[in-house]
Amino acid sequence: MNRVTVISVLYILLLATSCKSIPIQEVPVKTQTIIRERVVPVTVSADSALINMLLSCDSSNQVMLRELTEIKSIGVSTDIKQRSDSLEIKFKTRHDTIYIPLTDTVVIQEKPVMVEKTETVYKMKSWQKTFMCIGIALTILIILTIVYKLIK
Numbered sequence: 001m002n003r004v005t006v007i008s009v010l011y012i013l014l015l016a017t018s019c020k021s022i023p024i025q026e027v028p029v030k031t032q033t034i035i036r037e038r039v040v041p042v043t044v045s046a047d048s049a050l051i052n053m054l055l056s057c058d059s060s061n062q063v064m065l066r067e068l069t070e071i072k073s074i075g076v077s078t079d080i081k082q083r084s085d086s087l088e089i090k091f092k093t094r095h096d097t098i099y100i101p102l103t104d105t106v107v108i109q110e111k112p113v114m115v116e117k118t119e120t121v122y123k124m125k126s127w128q129k130t131f132m133c134i135g136i137a138l139t140i141l142i143i144l145t146i147v148y149k150l151i152k
Contacts, residue, residue: 027113034106044096047075051089 049072056066065082072078079090124132 027115029112030110032108034108036104036106038102038104039099040102041097041099044075044098047073047093049073049076049078049091051078051080053087 049070051071052067052069053065054067056064058064065087068080070078070080075094075096077092079088079092081088
C-alpha cells in the first residue's frame with residue numbers, strides 16, 4: 001500500500017472513533033391562558049318620533065287641530081299641549097347605556113427552543129486530582145533542579 005492510502009485510512013478511523021455528537025433536547029413549551037371578564041358600555045342610538053297634525057281654519061280664522069297622529073319609538077315620550085293660541089310639544093328621550101359582558105382570552109405560548117444536552121463523560125475523583133497536583137509539583141521541582149544544575 002502506498003503512503004497516501006494508509007494516511008487516509010488512519011484519518012477516517014480517527015474521525016469514526018472521535019467524540020460522539022452532542023444530543024439536542026427540546027425544552028418543553030409553557031402555555032399560559034389568561035381569561036378576563038369585563039363589562040363594556042354600549043350607548044343605544046337616539047330614538048325618533050313622527051308627529052303628523054292636520055290643521056284647519058274655521059270661519060272666524062281660528063286654527064283648529066282636526067287630526068293628530070303620532071308614531072314614536074319606545075325610548076321617546078312626547079307631551080303635546082294645545083292652548084288657546086299656541087301648540088306646545090315636548091320630546092323626552094332616554095339616552096340609555098347598556099352594559100354587555102365580554103370575556104377576553106389571551107393565550108401566551110412560548111416558542112420551542114432546541115437546547116444541546118451536555119453530558120459529563122468523565123469527572124475526576126478527589127484522589128485523582130490530588131495525584132495530579134502532586135505530579136505537577138514534582139514536574140516543576142524537577143525542571144527547577146535541572147535549571148539550577150545547568151546554571152551552576
